[in-house]
Amino acid sequence: MPLHVLIILVAAGIAGIVGLLHLLGLSEPARLADEDAARAAWAAEFPDDPALAVIVSHDRGAALVETQRGRGIVWPVGADTTARYLIGARARRTRSGVRIDLPDFTAPHVHLRLDAREADRWPALLEDTA
Amino acid sequence: MRDQLTYPDIVQMAVPLFVAAILAEVAWIAVKGRGGRYETRDAMTSLVMGAGNVTSGILLGFIAYGFFMALWRITPLDLGTGWWIVALCFVLDDLRYYWVHRFGHRVRWVWASHVNHHSSQHYNLTTALRQTWTGPFTFMMVVRAPLILLGFHPAMVLFCGGLNLIYQFWIHTEAIGKTPRWFEAVMNTPSHHRVHHGRNARYLDANYAGVFIIWDKLFGTFVPELEEERVDYGLVHNLGTFNPLRVAFHEWVAIFRDITRPGLTWRDRLAYCVKPPGWSHDGTRETTDQIKRRHVAQNPDTAGTPGLPAPGSAE
Ligand SMILES: [Zn+2]
Ligand SMILES: [Zn+2]
Numbered sequence: 161m162p163l164h165v166l167i168i169l170v171a172a173g174i175a176g177i178v179g180l181l182h183l184l185g186l187s188e189p190a191r192l193a194d195e196d197a198a199r200a201a202w203a204a205e206f207p208d209d210p211a212l213a214v215i216v217s218h219d220r221g222a223a224l225v226e227t228q229r230g231r232g233i234v235w236p237v238g239a240d241t242t243a244r245y246l247i248g249a250r251a252r253r254t255r256s257g258v259r260i261d262l263p264d265f266t267a268p269h270v271h272l273r274l275d276a277r278e279a280d281r282w283p284a285l286l287e288d289t290a
Numbered sequence: 291m292r293d294q295l296t297y298p299d300i301v302q303m304a305v306p307l308f309v310a311a312i313l314a315e316v317a318w319i320a321v322k323g324r325g326g327r328y329e330t331r332d333a334m335t336s337l338v339m340g341a342g343n344v345t346s347g348i349l350l351g352f353i354a355y356g357f358f359m360a361l362w363r364i365t366p367l368d369l370g371t372g373w374w375i376v377a378l379c380f381v382l383d384d385l386r387y388y389w390v391h392r393f394g395h396r397v398r399w400v401w402a403s404h405v406n407h408h409s410s411q412h413y414n415l416t417t418a419l420r421q422t423w424t425g426p427f428t429f430m431m432v433v434r435a436p437l438i439l440l441g442f443h444p445a446m447v448l449f450c451g452g453l454n455l456i457y458q459f460w461i462h463t464e465a466i467g468k469t470p471r472w473f474e475a476v477m478n479t480p481s482h483h484r485v486h487h488g489r490n491a492r493y494l495d496a497n498y499a500g501v502f503i504i505w506d507k508l509f510g511t512f513v514p515e516l517e518e519e520r521v522d523y524g525l526v527h528n529l530g531t532f533n534p535l536r537v538a539f540h541e542w543v544a545i546f547r548d549i550t551r552p553g554l555t556w557r558d559r560l561a562y563c564v565k566p567p568g569w570s571h572d573g574t575r576e577t578t579d580q581i582k583r584r585h586v587a588q589n590p591d592t593a594g595t596p597g598l599p600a601p602g603s604a605e
Binding site for chain 1: 299302303305306308309312313316320327328329330331332333334337338341344348411412416522524527528529530531532536540543544584
């Protein structure tokens with residue numbers, strides 16, 4: 161197959177599939193239904209260090225957890241979630257909430273959508289463990 | 291010596307088929323409301339990883355091919371090009387695939403390349419295309435050396451490898467439950483390969499097969515998909531990014547960081563490269579064996595069931 165045909169085919173294929181998925185409404189991020197959902201999402205990553213206390217953001221898009229080993233964050237990765245400890249995290253306010261920078265190549269930045277009250281309060285909580 | 295033998299590049303030729311099948315699966319799920327999940331950015335990352343894999347094959351393919359042609363020049367054996375030789379080559383290359391894949395999960399250096407195939411929390415046809423960009427750096431082409439030295443032409447071996455990859459495409463789906471019993475017994479199927487993509491303790495390091503599941507049954511790594519335990523797809527520690535560059539290189543970066551830590555012995559540095567993923571010099575991480583043992587300790591009733599160690603076993 162000539163290379164330019166392959167390139168066109170691949171580019172059109174990717175664009176078509178991605179466009180279709182978006183139009184089908186499949187770009188919605190995961191939501192944490194309640195505190196238990198946040199606990200379960202944390203436990204999926206760190207099963208041997210359960211969440212003792214949980215704060216779910218107002219839009220159910222993220223949760224702060226407190227564990228025996230320190231604080232952590234649960235957030236959506238597409239339609240699923242992941243979680244990390246906040247050791248070494250740096251948080252700063254953005255227009256839509258807070259951005260967390262983590263010293264982790266596989267999760268370098270987390271963008272949280274927070275309301276004004278949360279955005280005032282969360283950065284201190286996020287950096288507490290450093 | 292037939293240096294010039296060529297076969298069609300079937301993986302490239304299959305691209306339209308891949309696109310059509312993905313569209314069909316998306317339509318099936320949309321209409322039926324079951325049979326799998328798609329998410330836009332996850333699918334995009336998988337597709338870009340697939341495109342990058344083909345690109346890396348075009349750019350780096352000469353490394354493996356040069357190695358194979360050098361072997362072909364020194365071997366006195368030539369099995370010819372009969373169809374039964376191609377068929378035998380396909381079966382033996384599938385055995386080769388089994389071992390490369392098993393090393394891919396048990397040796398961190400090889401896992402660094404393979405990990406990206408497991409980095410999605412979804413399991414659909416796009417996941418099949420989430421392939422490595424760094425294959426040649428694992429040096430796993432040496433596992434193909436015996437085939438070439440036995441007299442299978444390098445072009446034939448690579449053709450069979452391409453067929454193998456295409457076969458594995460259709461099994462990355464939740465739209466198919468179980469196939470007929472005889473087929474499940476011999477062939478790798480959606481059910482068997484779902485297990486392989488599981489992060490459940492029970493399903494870790496199981497079902498390395500490419501085309502024939504018999505290798506797992508032969509070498510003791512087969513775990514059936516259990517109705518009572520749904521597969522949880524992804525990595526033990528799931529990624530927090532869709533960036534294809536991070537997906538492609540994160541474990542290489544992690545290895546680099548580990549081996550350049552101050553205060554380690556050279557033995558530890560080597561172990562960070564060649565021991566199973568999760569090994570650490572201070573025991574602060576978990577290997578899959580440790581995860582399975584911990585799971586059994588916390589759920590004693592599961593001891594000795596498929597994929598989990600017997601009660602009180604050291605392994
Ligand atoms: Zn694998
Ligand atoms: Zn797979």
